[in-house]
Amino acid sequence: xxxxxxxxxxxxxxxxxxxxxxxxxxxxxxxxxxxxxxxxxxxxxxxxxxxxxxxxxxxxxxxxxxxxxxxxxxxxxxxxxxxxxxxxxxxxxxxxxxxxxxxxxxxxxxxxxxxxxxxxxxxxxxxxxxxxxxxxxxxxxxxxxxxxxxxxxxxxxxxxxxxxxxxxxxxxxxxxxxxxxxxxxxxxxxxxxxxxxxxxx
Numbered sequence: 126x127x128x129x130x131x132x133x134x135x136x137x138x139x140x141x142x143x144x145x146x147x148x149x150x151x152x153x154x155x156x157x158x159x160x161x162x163x164x165x166x167x168x169x170x171x172x173x174x175x176x177x178x179x180x181x182x183x184x185x186x187x188x189x190x191x192x193x194x195x196x197x198x199x200x201x202x203x204x205x206x207x208x209x210x211x212x213x214x215x216x217x218x219x220x221x222x223x224x225x226x227x228x229x230x231x232x233x234x235x236x237x238x239x240x241x242x243x244x245x246x247x248x249x250x251x252x253x254x255x256x257x258x259x260x261x262x263x264x265x266x267x268x269x270x271x272x273x274x275x276x277x278x279x280x281x282x283x284x285x286x287x288x289x290x291x292x293x294x295x296x297x298x299x300x301x302x303x304x305x306x307x308x309x310x311x312x313x314x315x316x317x318x319x320x321x322x323x324x325x326x
Contacts (some may be wrong), residue, residue: 133311135162135199136192138218138241139185142207145177146297147235151201152217158320160199160311163187167215178205189217198311200225204236204261204296209263212241219245226250226289233292235303236261242291243271254283258293281306301326 132264135155139148148164155162166175166185174182200222202212212218222245226232239260246253257274259282265275276282280299283306284291292310294303301324308316 132159132161133199134158134197135201135311136187136197136221137162137166137203137308138167138212138215139164139175139177139183139190139203140167140208140211140215141176142205142209143175143177143203143212144180144205144208144236144297145179147203147205147238147300147303148177148183149181149234150297150300151203151307152306154301154324155311156318158308158312158316159321160308165189165192167212167218171210173198178208185322189215189221192221193217196228197225197230199231199233201232201307202234202238202241204234204238206237209237209240211246212238222246223249224230226253226291229288229290231290231292231307233294233303234260235294235300236296237264239272239293240264242293243268247271250289252286252289253291255286255287256291258284258322259295259298260281260293271285283310 163186165187167189171188258272281294
């Protein structure tokens with residue numbers, strides 16, 4: 126087991142076609158904030174690096190088969206249309222996501238990522254349908270009947286329904302704000318503000 130006692134833990138799903146900036150910025154900000162964050166591939170080939178939407182190659186820390194039954198403080202879905210499709214179609218990722226949502230752990234998704242959220246959560250827990258979310262604008266029509274509302278008045282939306290926690294965001298340019306919101310939830314405002322200042326964000 127790689128997990129460290131006393132350290133907050135986050136899992137970021139990745140697949141071929143995941144959005145480069147959203148993956149890297151999220152992992153970077155969370156690690157700067159002291160979170161034990163791991164990249165988890167949902168691809169069938171466990172040995173190949175992930176090739177992101179703009180051809181950045183990433184070597185995942187874990188494969189989806191490695192994390193079954195494990196618990197994290199946050200589970201995160203980046204965007205990228207092709208990557209999102211892979212995560213949405215991965216039953217093991219869905220089972221992990223549903224388990225964490227139902228046990229009141231933080232679930233977060235950015236850009237097209239909420240499509241994977243709706244795929245796995247819509248029928249699994251009626252609370253999921255009551256959240257206000259945001260997303261990449263081109264995906265709004267797909268999601269408008271899956272959640273309470275889809276809004277674009279804020280770059281990051283935090284929603285809590287019956288102690289179920291969801292953070293969503295819009296795209297690459299909002300990835301740092303997205304990650305800082307996750308960090309704030311997992312730690313506190315002081316730590317998030319400390320990292321924000323270091324990033325000049």
